[in-house]
Each structure stands twice: as structure tokens, then as C-alpha cells.
Amino acid sequence: MPAPGLLTSPVLSPYVIATSKVIKCKAAIAWEAGKPFSIEEVEVAPPKNHEIRVKIAATGVCHTDAHAVNPCFKAGLFPVILGHEGAGIVESTGPGVTKFKPGDKVIPLYMPQCGNCKFCLSPKTNLCEKISKIKTPISDQDLMPDGTSRFTCKGKQIYHFMGTSTFSEYTVVAETSLAKIDAASPLDKVCLIGCGFSTGYGAAINTAKVKPGSICVVFGLGGVGLSAVMGCKAAGASRILGIDINTNKFALAKELGATDCLNPRDFKKPIQEVIIEMTNGGVDFAIECIGNIDVMKAATECTSVGWGSCTLVGVPAVSSAGAKLSFLLYKFSLFNLVYYGLAAGWKSVECVPKLVTDYMAKKFNLDALVTYTLPFDKLNEAFDLMHEGKR
Template sequence: MDTAGKVIKCKAAVAWEPNKPVVMEEIEVAPPEAHEIRIKIVATAVCHTDLYFLHERGRAEGFPAVLGHEGAGTVESVGPGVTRFKPGDKVIPLFVSQCRECRFCLNPSTNQCDKSWSSQRPGKRYDVSSDTTSRLKCRGKTLLQYLGTSTFSEYTVVREIAVAKVHDSAPLNKVCLLGCGIATGYGAAVNTAKVQPGSTCAVFGLGAVGLAAVMGCKAAGASRIIAVDVNKDKFPKAKLFGATDFVNPKDHDKPVNQVLAEMTNGGVDFSLECVGNTGVMRSALESCIKGWGISVLTGYNDSQDMSTRSLQFLAGRTLKGSLFGGYKSVDSVPRLVNELMSGKMQLDEFVTHTLPLDRINEAFDLMINREGIRTVLNVSTL
């Protein structure tokens, strides 16, 4: 049936309120408007940021919503003015846009964009400001579009500046991971930290982002990669991605930064924080060697302040943040997909569970219980 220009009724996982399981509902997805694309989601992964918004953030603001931002699918239809996409194209929706026109997009030093949800709505985790800007409804209520993507749905509508077209043969149940976590960790190492050949690195947190950071450090030529986590069961997986040493802070009676300093004759050249815990952020910074050490933060936390002493910076250390691995999203994601398909990047090893969309709450439980790395949800068929 031709659905272009019509409202589509489909299944979606709706988060009606915080700290509650999401509910499978029939929702209505309106046709795309100017410069928008309606996407049939084939697969989506569950990221810790989805869990943070649902269970850990503790705010009623931002509900009801359809979460999800690590998805991949095909173009169902396009709105007026869209010329770079056509129905049937394989695509990845993006939570970081690239308009290619603003001062940030024109600056090669950043992947920020004036038209990203984060630029237009500081502090918000959704891309809607009124009933007229969301294309999703359920039971007569507007559903907020999380990060402008909402991939926990069979269909979603995304602005064309936040969509990457990928190779026709790309496996959507794998490349969906490039929509957030893997690109974030990998890019934090190769783009933001700019890890150097022969250097020593420490990666804090061995979830999907941290393991991707380990992979990025290895790809950049680091000679020593120290994986830091309180769960020793993650060390074998980190070794698979290139880690050479392993530190469990629970095994030591001194701060982990002191442990790393003793292991590396003063500190690591590069550290990458992939947890979102402000205490870990401080440890990562203070684990860097004075003079030239660089620490990169990738973990999200909007409820706590990070603190350290100014001497850490006076001694020559640098603290940087990395959003989506520093990648210009629309331009870079297709290249990352090509790297995957040419064997230059590991993705299969990140996927530890595969479930249908209607078992999404099980996927959240797996993450809460720290079981596995990434769960991919099969949403629909091609």
C-alpha cells in the first residue's frame, strides 16, 4: 500500500512517564513536512542515554516520548524540498545535525551545528517545542521526539539535515550502532584526543562507548591501552578490542589515578572517560601525565558538577569534551559504514543480545543489570 502523504499507524515503545516501563502502543506518524524524511526503522540499539533519560534523570519534563537514537532504516517518503533522499534509501537518523551552512558546520574544528536539538533547546533531550513540531501522536497526545530521532518506533520523522544516507548493501542491524555509541567512543580517540602512535592511553568504563574508545586507541597506534572498570568480566572483551592492561579500582587501596601514575611513570598520555560519572571524570583527568596529558570526556551528566584543582591545568593537562566523537555527522557516518564494510572496524563484537521491539523493557533490564554490551532491537523487516 502506498503510504506517502498519509498518516501511518504503527507500533512504538512509548515512555509515558519517568521511572516506569515503556509501553508498546499503536501511534500515528504524520507525513513529513518541508525538509523532513519519514523513515521505516528496521533496527535500533539501546543506549545508556536512553536509560538515563527514562530512569536516572528523575525529571517529569520531557514525557510522554518515544525514545531511541541508535537506529537505521529505509526512507518511506520525503517532504517538500528534499532532494538528496528518495524512498528506499538506506539511512541512519542522527542526533547531531549538519546543516552545512551555520558557523559551526563551516568550521572544521567542530561538529556542533546551530540547528541541532542541543543548540536550539539547551538542556533539553527532545526536539519539539510545541504540538506542531512533532509528527508522533498517541491517544490524542503529542509524543516528544527524543533527540529528534525516536527510533523505538516502526516509523519516525527526522529532519533531512539529521539523516545520513548509507551504502545500499549496509547491514542495518549492525550499522545502527554507528548512530551514537560506537562513533562516540571511536571518534573521541581518533578525532578529539588525537591519540598518537606509541602513546599510552587509559579508557575509563567498558560499555559500548568505552570499548569503541579502546578500538579507536588501537587504530591510532597506541602502544599501551589500559582498560579501567569495576567489572572484571569486561576485561576479556576489552582485550579483544586492543586493551593491553586492566585495572579494577576495587582491587586497590589508593585512588586509581595514583595506580595509573605508578604503572606509567607519571601518568598516561591520553585518558578517555566513558561513564558519565563526575568522580570518574576527575580520576581520568588526574590520571594524565603533567605537561602534555589530554583527557577527553564522553559521558553525559547534566545533574552534577565536576570539580578538580586548578593545579591540574597549571601543570599542563588538557580537558576536552567530545560529542558524537567529533564527527561531522551527515558527512562522516557514511564513511564509517564503508570502514565497517571493508573490515577496518569491529561491530559484531558489540552486540551481545538481539530482541524484538516489544521486548524492549528486557533490553533496559539487561543494561541496568550490566549484562552484555549492546542489545539490538529488530523493529521491522525490509
């Protein structure tokens, strides 16, 4: 999932354990594609069977949210409350909920884990049948499991997003889409584990399965890419190349584990040729975290013939480029391996709390990924900063 790095913090009232009443609060609504978010007062219905209402403390801003309102992508349903990288506190629970109680710190999960389906029971995937027909997490979690919404605004039904909708002071999620985390964890940091960090870190650890002593390259040094750098380092890579056209990102990338940082604009030849020369024939692992077709091509072509692998995390925006991408991947797959970083392999309910515990034990530097913290009503500005690549 493409790069985060910015946080918005709703203006929250003092925490109170509420009754099962409708709550009125602020939320950012996307009324239609290509338009700015509108901060509105919404009504959030109480949770139904096996649902939990969560008071959101902080939420990251991610390119996946931008894709959902970008006309270049397959549009979702509108109006909608986006957001999938949040953390908060359980406010109330619906009938049948036994694993959560008011006051628990939690992270909503866009990739659910029911624990019972054939996918959850298999070690081969982190998919879950709770995502309708295993299509995409973006388009298939626009309503609650019973087919209705918990959000209304101005008398209109508002759609959910990815089963999370964290761009609201309160949200309602299914029990299978929530992870209970360390009560001492800072919510304005661990919210990034909901998507950005876990995606990049997991792309290296779980999807690519980076080996000790290997040579890696990470394309794109936003929040996801920097997390991939940390994953490569944690896996024991001996050399980690970071690629980005924004040289302001290089210092942090090196602090987090990159051994070399390259700006493609500094070279007269294609960056894949530069990388091949620098690494005596190509890297062992390439991880692409941008979603640009030309960069995906570079990532596939700079790996070592015979055993090099490429993990594609970024999502290309232009559908007409699909044929070009399919062709280059076909050629590449004759000699190498291509992986797609679908939620980076974490079985969410069981793994997200462990990642939070590892963060609390200082096993990785999550704080470095937070570049700005803005109030909730500045959400549109947060997206502007993300698109500008400000760090």
C-alpha cells in the same frame, strides 16, 4: 554519549513504498519520568517540507535514553518517543527533499548537519545551528522544525527526542538529520554508528587526538568505552589500559586492542595511583566513558603532568556533584587539558556514511559491540540488561 550494546528489532511488515498517509505502527512511549516504556499503537503523520519518514529496522539502547527518563537528570518533555541509535529505510519523503528517495538505507542523526551555518562551515566543531541555540541535543529537538509533532497516541501529541525517535517502527526526521549509507550494510549492526560506536571511537580519534606510540587509558568498557579502545588502537597507541569493575568485559576489550585490563576493586590504593605507577608517571590520554564523578576525578589525576589530556564522555547524573567536578577540573586544567566528547567531533551527514564504509571494509569490529538482539516488545528488558552491565 554513554554506553550502548543492546539492540531491539521492531517486528516489521514487508517493505512497501507508501503513499503520504498517516501510518499506524508500534512505538515505545515514555509517559512520565521514572516509569517503564509502554508499547503502544501510534499514528505517524506523513513528512512535511524537507522531512523524511523512515522505517526503523533496528535501534540500539543507550544510557542517554535512560538519562532522559531518569528523575536525577533534567527531565525532558513527556510523553515522548525516545531512541537515537537507529538505522532503517526511507519510506517516503516530503516536498523539497532531493537527496533521499524511498528504499534508501539511512541512519538518523541526533547531531544534524545543515552544511550552511557558521558551525557547519567551520572545521573546529561538529555543532550545527539546527540544534536550537546550541544548547543540548537532548532537550532541544523535541518537536520538528516547524514546532509540531508527527506522533500522536490516544489523541495526545507525543514529543520527539533528539530529532530521531528511533523507538518506533516509523519515525520522521528532518532532511539535515539523516545520512544515506551503503545499500549493502547490515542495519542491525550499523545502527550503533548512530551514537555508541561513533562517540567512543571519535573521542579517541577526533577529540583526544591520540598520537602514535602514546599510552592511553579508557575508563568504562561498555559499548562506548570499547569503541574508544578501538579508536586508540587505530590511532597507533602503544599501550591501552582498560578500566572496569566488571571483569567479564576484559577478554573482549583485549581482543579489540586493550593491552592491560584493571579492576579498581582488586587494589587497595586508588586506581589512578596504580595507573601512575604502571606508566611511570601517568598516561598521555585518558578517556572517561562512565559519567561517575569519582571516576572522572581518577581519569584526570592519572594523566601525565604537563601534557596529559583527559576526555570526558560520560554524563554525571547528580547535579549537586557539579561543584565538586568544577573544582577538580579547575585544578587539573592548571597543568593539563580537559575535553568534552560532544558527539565526538564527527560532522554527521558527511562522516557517518564514511564510518559505515570503513565498517564494510572491516577497518573495525562493530559486530563485537552487539551483545543481545531482542524483539521490540522487550525494550524494557533491554534497558534492564544495560543497567546490569550484562555482556
